[in-house]
Amino acid sequence: MAAPSLVAAQTSSRTRVRLKPSLIAGIVIIGSLVIMALVPNLVAPYSPTNFDYQAVLQAPSIKHPFGTDNFGRDVLSRVIWGAQVDMQIALFTTLFPFVFGTLVGAMTGYYGRWLDAIFGRIVDIVVTFPFLVLVIAIVALLGPGLNNMFIAVSAVGWITYGRLVRGEILTQKKAEYALAGRVMGYTASRIIFRHLLPNAITPAVVYWMTDMALGILLGSSLGYLGLGAQPPTAEWGVIIADGKNFMTTAWWISTFPGLAITVAGIGFSLLGDGLADLLRPKG
Amino acid sequence: MNRWSYIIMRVLQVIPTFFVVMALVFFMVRLLPGDPTSAILGERATEAMIARGNKELGLDKPLIVQFGVFVGHFFQGDLGDSINLKVPVFRLILERMPVTLFLTLYASVLAVLLAVPLSFVAALRRDTGIDSAIRGMFQIGLSMPVFYIGLQLLTILGARWRLFPIGGYGETFFEHLWYLFLPALTLGFNLAAILMRNLRAAILEVLQSEYVDFARAKGLRSSLILGKHVLRNAVISTVTLFGLNIGGLIGGAVITESVFAIPGVGRLMVDSIFGRDYPVIQGLTLTFAVLVSLTFILTDIVHAQLDPRVEVT
Amino acid sequence: MNPQTATTLLELRDLRTVFHTARGALTAVNGVNLSLHEGEVLGLVGESGSGKSVTLRSILRLVRPPGKVSGTVLWRGTNLLELPESRLRKVRGGEISMIFQEPMTALNPVLNIGEQITETLQEHTNLSSQDRNARATELLELVGIPSPKERLKDFPHQFSGGMRQRAMIAIALASNPKLLLADEPTTALDVTIQDQILKLLLRLKDTLGMGVILVTHDLGVVAQTCDRVAVMYAGRIVEVAPASELFAQPRHAYTLGLLNSVPGAQSTRRPLIPIPGAPPNLANLPPGCPFSPRCPYVTNACKLEQPALQAISSTRLSACIHFDRLEPVNAQPPPEVQP
Numbered sequence: 001m002a003a004p005s006l007v008a009a010q011t012s013s014r015t016r017v018r019l020k021p022s023l024i025a026g027i028v029i030i031g032s033l034v035i036m037a038l039v040p041n042l043v044a045p046y047s048p049t050n051f052d053y054q055a056v057l058q059a060p061s062i063k064h065p066f067g068t069d070n071f072g073r074d075v076l077s078r079v080i081w082g083a084q085v086d087m088q089i090a091l092f093t094t095l096f097p098f099v100f101g102t103l104v105g106a107m108t109g110y111y112g113r114w115l116d117a118i119f120g121r122i123v124d125i126v127v128t129f130p131f132l133v134l135v136i137a138i139v140a141l142l143g144p145g146l147n148n149m150f151i152a153v154s155a156v157g158w159i160t161y162g163r164l165v166r167g168e169i170l171t172q173k174k175a176e177y178a179l180a181g182r183v184m185g186y187t188a189s190r191i192i193f194r195h196l197l198p199n200a201i202t203p204a205v206v207y208w209m210t211d212m213a214l215g216i217l218l219g220s221s222l223g224y225l226g227l228g229a230q231p232p233t234a235e236w237g238v239i240i241a242d243g244k245n246f247m248t249t250a251w252w253i254s255t256f257p258g259l260a261i262t263v264a265g266i267g268f269s270l271l272g273d274g275l276a277d278l279l280r281p282k283g
Numbered sequence: 284m285n286r287w288s289y290i291i292m293r294v295l296q297v298i299p300t301f302f303v304v305m306a307l308v309f310f311m312v313r314l315l316p317g318d319p320t321s322a323i324l325g326e327r328a329t330e331a332m333i334a335r336g337n338k339e340l341g342l343d344k345p346l347i348v349q350f351g352v353f354v355g356h357f358f359q360g361d362l363g364d365s366i367n368l369k370v371p372v373f374r375l376i377l378e379r380m381p382v383t384l385f386l387t388l389y390a391s392v393l394a395v396l397l398a399v400p401l402s403f404v405a406a407l408r409r410d411t412g413i414d415s416a417i418r419g420m421f422q423i424g425l426s427m428p429v430f431y432i433g434l435q436l437l438t439i440l441g442a443r444w445r446l447f448p449i450g451g452y453g454e455t456f457f458e459h460l461w462y463l464f465l466p467a468l469t470l471g472f473n474l475a476a477i478l479m480r481n482l483r484a485a486i487l488e489v490l491q492s493e494y495v496d497f498a499r500a501k502g503l504r505s506s507l508i509l510g511k512h513v514l515r516n517a518v519i520s521t522v523t524l525f526g527l528n529i530g531g532l533i534g535g536a537v538i539t540e541s542v543f544a545i546p547g548v549g550r551l552m553v554d555s556i557f558g559r560d561y562p563v564i565q566g567l568t569l570t571f572a573v574l575v576s577l578t579f580i581l582t583d584i585v586h587a588q589l590d591p592r593v594e595v596t
Numbered sequence: 597m598n599p600q601t602a603t604t605l606l607e608l609r610d611l612r613t614v615f616h617t618a619r620g621a622l623t624a625v626n627g628v629n630l631s632l633h634e635g636e637v638l639g640l641v642g643e644s645g646s647g648k649s650v651t652l653r654s655i656l657r658l659v660r661p662p663g664k665v666s667g668t669v670l671w672r673g674t675n676l677l678e679l680p681e682s683r684l685r686k687v688r689g690g691e692i693s694m695i696f697q698e699p700m701t702a703l704n705p706v707l708n709i710g711e712q713i714t715e716t717l718q719e720h721t722n723l724s725s726q727d728r729n730a731r732a733t734e735l736l737e738l739v740g741i742p743s744p745k746e747r748l749k750d751f752p753h754q755f756s757g758g759m760r761q762r763a764m765i766a767i768a769l770a771s772n773p774k775l776l777l778a779d780e781p782t783t784a785l786d787v788t789i790q791d792q793i794l795k796l797l798l799r800l801k802d803t804l805g806m807g808v809i810l811v812t813h814d815l816g817v818v819a820q821t822c823d824r825v826a827v828m829y830a831g832r833i834v835e836v837a838p839a840s841e842l843f844a845q846p847r848h849a850y851t852l853g854l855l856n857s858v859p860g861a862q863s864t865r866r867p868l869i870p871i872p873g874a875p876p877n878l879a880n881l882p883p884g885c886p887f888s889p890r891c892p893y894v895t896n897a898c899k900l901e902q903p904a905l906q907a908i909s910s911t912r913l914s915a916c917i918h919f920d921r922l923e924p925v926n927a928q929p930p931p932e933v934q935p
Contacts, residue, residue, distance in 0.1 A: 265426025
């Protein structure tokens with residue numbers, strides 16, 4: 001059969017590509033964040049929640065590289081533990097949208113007609129709402145907190161993936177191998193999952209990386225407003241909100257978690273750009 | 284088809300969508316847990332008190348009847364009364380809206396003023412240190428949360444160096460410009476980053492085009508080629524992108540107004556959520572949807588104006 | 597016409613255009629010497645990639661970086677390559693105009709035709725805005741666009757292919773240039789429209805007294821329009837001759853190959869003989885004559901050193917060692933363009 005050898009040829013040409021420095025930087029950044037998220041207790045020098053009234057609002061020093069907050073908690077440790085919460089946010093605000101949106105996009109793209117028409121109307125309606133406004137409205141109804149935020153974002157976020165994959169499937173459908181599959185009498189699910197989707201999913205995967213950065217931005221914004229993770233959880237947005245009243249006297253409390261968000265965002269977009277380069281069809 | 288009928292048609296196209304939007308907002312508020320009456324009356328309310336409250340608010344009638352009343356009222360400009368502030372929601376939004384509109388327009392202008400020249404410089408100095416510096420700055424702008432940019436600007440330029448006021452809105456137009464500069468910059472920076480990324484790519488593409496060669500062969504000066512031939516073409520896709528980002532801009536305004544304590548509708552939204560002021564949340568969500576739809580129509584019109592190839596049919 | 601006595605309008609001396617890329621230098625134009633007389637139509641022919649379009653663009657310094665132009669472009673006594681940008685701008689579009697192959701991409705899609713004409717007038721004349729509009733109408737009429745006044749407001753996509761090319765010619769003629777550089781002006785058009793455009797160009801040349809350099813790969817177009825022909829290969833001029841003499845008997849092996857590879861109209865049964873091999877890699881030219889690897893007449897002498905372009909008669913130049921050994925063209929000279 002031709003199909004497997006084609007795939008093999010593609011993968012071998014991919015492995016020969018040398019990784020660009022920007023992609024390596026992205027992998028290093030996100031890799032470190034994942035390690036912090038998995039084993040914060042091994043990485044962080046202190047507990048993120050223990051009060052130490054002997055060491056309140058201390059400026060950055062060797063003992064506390066990011067300083068301490070108004071309860072004497074080590075900001076570095078809180079930022080490291082924050083990675084656990086924010087990487088969770090990145091994952092859980094995007095996982096369902098990615099899977100569900102891809103499925104919906106594949107279905108609407110493949111079957112078209114009334115399914116496509118319904119999807120089109122849903123898109124029309126959802127784009128009418130500012131994303132953040134819709135999310136905070138839903139959070140307002142469900143009540144603040146991380147889980148409700150995940151539900152709210154998932155309810156809206158899948159649309160983008162659906163549009164991306166639908167468009168790709170529409171172009172892939174016209175390709176000869178898809179027609180060949182239909183002529184050979186393959187089932188629809190086999191054509192979609194074995195033949196069309198592997199080729200159509202690239203933009204969705206690349207967007208997934210960007211979306212994780214957007215997820216962290218959104219999650220920390222809601223945390224900052226008091227609608228996301230709730231104190232004393234060490235979430236980056238929450239830490240920034242905790243420190244905002246001390247901005248003029250103890251800038252370090254809010255500044256370091258903000259930099260953490262920024263670095264994570266840059267990491268994800270480097271990773272996304274790198275993946276786009278790597279997965280782009282050659283020739 | 285002339286321009287006016289095109290505009291009217293675009294508006295008419297939005298109406299069915301908007302009905303669904305209204306229904307969605309209405310039923311969402313009512314079907315999800317947490318009911319407004321107990322929110323108004325507080326935790327110590329008895330069942331009898333809640334029943335009486337429900338009757339007053341019309342919440343004892345069937346949902347579909349309530350929706351009919353809601354739609355009828357909506358078209359009379361009646362969005363109900365705020366539970367906490369005891370004033371009509373419509374009046375509340377009308378009072379607070381100008382500040383937010385001013386802020387978002389101001390931010391858009393700043394974003395364009397930042398994005399256009401910088402993307403030209405980056406494109407013309409492609410792959411040099413200047414290009415990398417500009418792109419790096421905007422990559423940071425895309426990755427840094429709006430509230431964080433605002434907080435840092437407020438602290439450093441406002442509180443520490445006392446260059447700008449640290450809150451409020453001012454009275455006159457020029458005071459508005461002055462008071463809202465930092466918030467608008469905060470809000471505009473992210474938009475500038477998005478526009479700039481697109482505009483730089485568009486300029487690079489247009490610079491490769493043959494009509495730029497032809498314009499040079501005609502002996503036109505570079506400023507004219509860049510300002511007319513290149514910009515007019517590069518800006519077309521950016522207008523659409525701007526329209527698509529209006530939602531992000533409004534979301535950003537909600538955050539920015541909270542950071543800078545600006546009395547606009549964004550701040551009202553956040554306050555209402557904490558106060559569980561459902562009529563206000565509902566009214567605002569609808570208002571934002573109207574705003575976004577209007578912007579879509581507006582960018583469509585501007586796009587058709589800029590690009591003669593768009594057939595107005 | 598007698599090229600010996602006519603005044604020289606443009607002279608290229610050792611024109612060289614090199615593209616410095618990461619993979620090394622690529623010489624697209626390699627020491628071109630060429631002159632054009634007033635009112636003369638010179639054809640510049642060759643396969644794609646032979647450097648004819650780059651030569652044309654080098655004259656007006658329209659080559660994009662990383663391309664670098666050196667040598668001399670002598671225009672009425674001034675070297676255009678040393679002119680400051682501000683004075684060069686007066687020449688571009690004012691004294692020397694250029695038209696491109698594909699008017700759809702060479703015209704700005706978002707500006708109407710009137711605007712694209714008047715902006716040239718604004719740059720090169722002192723006409724008032726009203727006079728500029730009148731002149732623009734006049735120009736569209738001159739190139740044969742019906743109801744010119746109304747069409748000024750139209751955008752390029754509203755014109756047909758032939759009309760777009762006419763519009764581009766109108767723009768190029770806006771300030772009465774003395775020289776028109778035409779880069780494959782008919783290649784993108786239907787055959788019937790091609791013929792109309794060529795006739796229009798010839799008519800305009802006569803009425804306006806311009807010189808024309810016509811870049812093309814179509815020998816039929818050359819036969820129909822040109823007084824003299826320069827043949828390019830691998831960035832070099834390999835043969836220059838009056839058009840009629842060139843078609844009667846080529847004096848370069850490459851020209852011969854070129855003529856043998858095109859179908860003649862009347863000579864029906866003649867087999868076409870394609871030139872074997874592919875155009876050379878400009879980054880890695882063979883020593884000696886660049887055509888030698890593909891040439892049926894090749895001898896060892898051809899491979900030793902690059903033969904120079906030399907006068908072989910009072911009217912002809914050739915860079916072929918074996919110019920006098922070449923057989924006649926298989927058939928009649930290439931025909932007029934057939935409608």
